[in-house]
Amino acid sequence: MPSFHITPDGKKLVTLIPGDGIGPECIESARRIIDASGAAVAWEVRQAGESVFKQGIQTGVPQDTIESIRKTRVVLKGPLGTPVGYGEKSANVTLRKLFETYANIRPVRELPNVTTPYSGKNIDLVVVRENVEDLYAGIEHMQTPGVAQCLKLISCKGCEKIVRLAFEFARSEGRKKVACATKSNIMKLTEGTLKRTFEAVAKEYPDLETSHIIIDNCAHQLVKNPTQFDVIVTTNMNGDIISDLTSALVGGLGFAPSANIGNEVAIFEAVHGSAPKYAGKNNINPTAVILSGVMMLRHLGEFEAANKITHALICTLEDGKFMTRDVVGDAKATTTTGYTDAIIANLGRTAKHFPVRDTKPIKLPELPSTPAFVTVATRRVIGADIFIESPLLPHELGPSLERFAEGTPLKLKMISNRGTQVYPPTGAMTDCVDSYRCRFILRDTAGDLQDADLLALVNKIATQHRWNHIEKMQEFNGEAGYTKAQGED
């Protein structure tokens, strides 16, 4: 278990960030319930989000908030907004990345009297989403004035961490199945790394039933037959999307908690945002933040308080007398504070029909924190993709580049436009844009491309064409570290 900051009166200190919009109301509800449960928790209130951006702090996260989190290692936070015109990056993403909370755990479970088209099916599943890599690494460039690109970065180390955490999480909750959802059929190297890592690590968890599913079918199956799933592990963007879908299966964002787990720090928050139109109206549903607080108590080892709050929450829903607007509509709704009071009044009661899960602390994967170097027996560079901005048509650009390659160790293999080969022509009816990938390979098929030869070619090309980036084509242990274009032989 990570080491927590203990106050002089024996409580575990937690950084509490009220957040923006409906955040302060949700956080106040959760805080009152946790305090009333008798959990040995103390709070250090800190700010992040809109008010901080407006003070001119570009990240939306002030230094004293960072210091507090460094000390407490545990955060309960409300949603944070990024006001238009302030800061470039979301304060949420900044917090997740600053503290390398690489796993985002998003459980959903059917709740009593929260009626959905799936009521009665007992949905109870968890999405474990990789939280720092993928397209959300936020590495974007304009290749040309008209073509944008975003780098999808997936590392072997990142995959191993999230996969191991998903298996350990499944064990900690006594779950039976883990499915890995990827788009590895299309993105064989990036999404494929998660699939391959999952299949390798699965051998160490023979007690769990494992499977792989393509992410689009996963979305389809989640709507058609959600109870077939137990734990789903997936990459960042896939997880972002399917976890919003899964929250809708059990009643919407008001009921979807989450935990951002890292080796050092854990941040607990609702899946929902700051819903500004409801801010200050005392009518939102604080359940997602309350359940995030329950996840936090389990992380802190406060199992008794966690179970007590879960039972009180379920009893309140079973009674059905005090329900929020999103569940019963405006006419019959109670206020956020009324709902909170009802839960507090129910502390000590036991839910009738809702088995509260027995959980153990998650055994966090222990991987070295030094940079990950994957060593290989052999490696060589067999060519390079040079990306060129050009107004020419493929049949004009191709011969021009062939002339530049004459007399060099490299030859033009093909040119693609947004991934489809356009030179030599294949008969594809591609609607070209002005960014071409021009693939040059060594004439000597057993050779190893030297930087000087590549740079000499780039310098020649640059006399007539505008290049914007270069990717080496590498082979590791004899396996291609690049993919072919559509239509490339």
Ligand code: NAP
């Ligand atoms: P949102 O705040 O999640 O709200 C979308 C809708 O979900 C609301 O209009 C409401 O639906 C429902 N909803 C959300 N929370 C609810 C609750 N506790 N109780 C009842 N209903 C709830 O999404 P958004 O409007 O797209 O985003 C608003 C801001 O939040 C943006 O600045 C965004 O960047 C930020 N955000 C922050 C986080 C985070 O801090 N982790 C996450 C997501 C978004 P109805 O309109 O149907 O009533």
